[in-house]
Amino acid sequence: MESPQNSVARTPSNSAIVQRRSKSKSYRQSYRSCLGAASRLGLTPGLTARRLNSSRRALKSQVITEKVNPEHLAILVKAEWQLSYVTPLYQFRHTQLKSYSRQLSAFIAAEKQQGLAVEVEGSQSSFRVSFSVVQGMAETDDDAETVLIQIFSKPMFAKQDEPQRSVWSGWLTCINGNPDYLHSLPKGFTCLPLFGSSGAEVLTSLVKSWFQQTFDCCFGCLEINQTSLQWLAALWTNCHTESSLKHLKMIWTIPVVPPLQVTYTVDPQDAWELWMSVRMDQLDKSEEEEEEQARNIDIEEVTRFMQGLKSHFYRHFRLDLSAGNLQQVSTALGSAKFSGKIKISSSRYIITTLALLTECALLKMPI
Structure with a gap:
């Protein structure tokens, strides 16, 4: 109707x-x-x-x-x-x-x-x-x-x-x-x-x-380019205390022969703790500035968050995800793919x- x-x-x-x-x-x-x-x-x-x-x-x-x-x-x-x-x-x-x-x-x-x-x-x-x-x-x-x-x-x-x-x-x-x-x-x-x-x-x-x-x-x-996918990963992680992520899953493609696809799933609490460590560095300001900063997220924080995730992966698997391309990000709140497909679950x-x-x-x- x-x-x-x-x-x-x-x-x-x-x-x-x-x-x-x-x-x-x-x-x-x-x-x-x-x-x-x-x-x-x-x-x-x-x-x-x-x-x-x-x-x-x-x-x-x-x-x-x-x-x-x-x-x-x-x-x-x-x-x-x-x-x-x-x-x-x-x-x-x-x-x-x-x-x-x-x-x-x-x-x-x-x-x-x-x-x-x-x-x-x-x-x-x-x-x-x-x-x-x-x-x-x-x-x-x-x-x-x-x-x-x-x-x-x-x-x-x-x-x-x-x-x-x-x-x-x-x-x-x-x-x-x-x-x-x-x-x-x-x-x-x-x-x-x-x-x-x-x-x-x-x-x-x-x-x-x-x-x-x-x-x-x-x-x-x-x-949905890599920068936008990284933004969504950070924004959704920032919601973890209000709505549990359940998981932070990322899919990367590595340009090797034959092409390699890497699925990287992060425990939601680990993702949250890494994100908060990035945020606390940014919130080391006066009380007024801190309150305003808490409402905003900067690209520098997103970049540092993603770099922390990639560094953790490298320490365990000796594979540098920076050499590849981020293709998909998904959590319980939604999923987004480089191909332009999006699902908003909340x-x-x-x-x-x-x-x-x-x-x-x-x-x-x-x-």
Whole structure:
């Protein structure tokens, strides 16, 4: 069922309706005008710094079921999502989600009729699409509300009264988006840069194709690079006293012939003690500075934490993980892979985790 809150969803003010000058006006042309506006504001040509922030707030536990629909949260935390970045959407309106549901359903049906969409897990030809707003996720007035997309269908040999089941899910979000970037966008553009999908790849391709044709946007692969994986390892470890890690598991690939894959699992208490030893070195300041520092984590701390883990591994196995590449990090709170797959297992940390991934998506966008 579509959320009854759709009609009151907020689209940021910079998305006011404007008249498109010509049907051939492309996103790239509009984006260049955006760059020009950014230059006048004194921003860098890329609008955002071309690297991750060197300091960020520690993950904090939030009971967000009071402001976010628990059914929506259950969908967001139950699956592993393949991430992509999305350029700003032209003329997207949160108040038009029912119309978008009908349009995307018709688009999938038309593509399937032309033989461009294959059967999905034995589903019959009819698909129903639902767009809904996940209200309560936005952290600032500049963030557009998260949008959840679900595609439903019936198995081929289902009974007539059997309900349709979800065969694909996806969402677009912007959590704590870079304000300079968001303010520099021309009117008519809505920024939801982080896209997650779970389900058949053929449906993912159709959804992306419809968005590109309808909102003049572009999608691209979003890997979670080593720096971001290290950030997640540190941020999740920092939550250990509130929510037990159960384990800190890392997978590294070593560039030898044949390639070597190393799985490194750390006892959660050992990881916590190492992390606290790194933190205590940073907290040796005045009381006021210490209180502020306790709320922030710096990249230097992340680097020292990872170096401590690698040094411990080297002492035992005489293998330098610095020569390899970090491919995956997982704890009881979630898992992340270099390939761009993410699973957030606890809704208490979903906001701050998605804020980091939103930053990654904005940095990956083409200029």
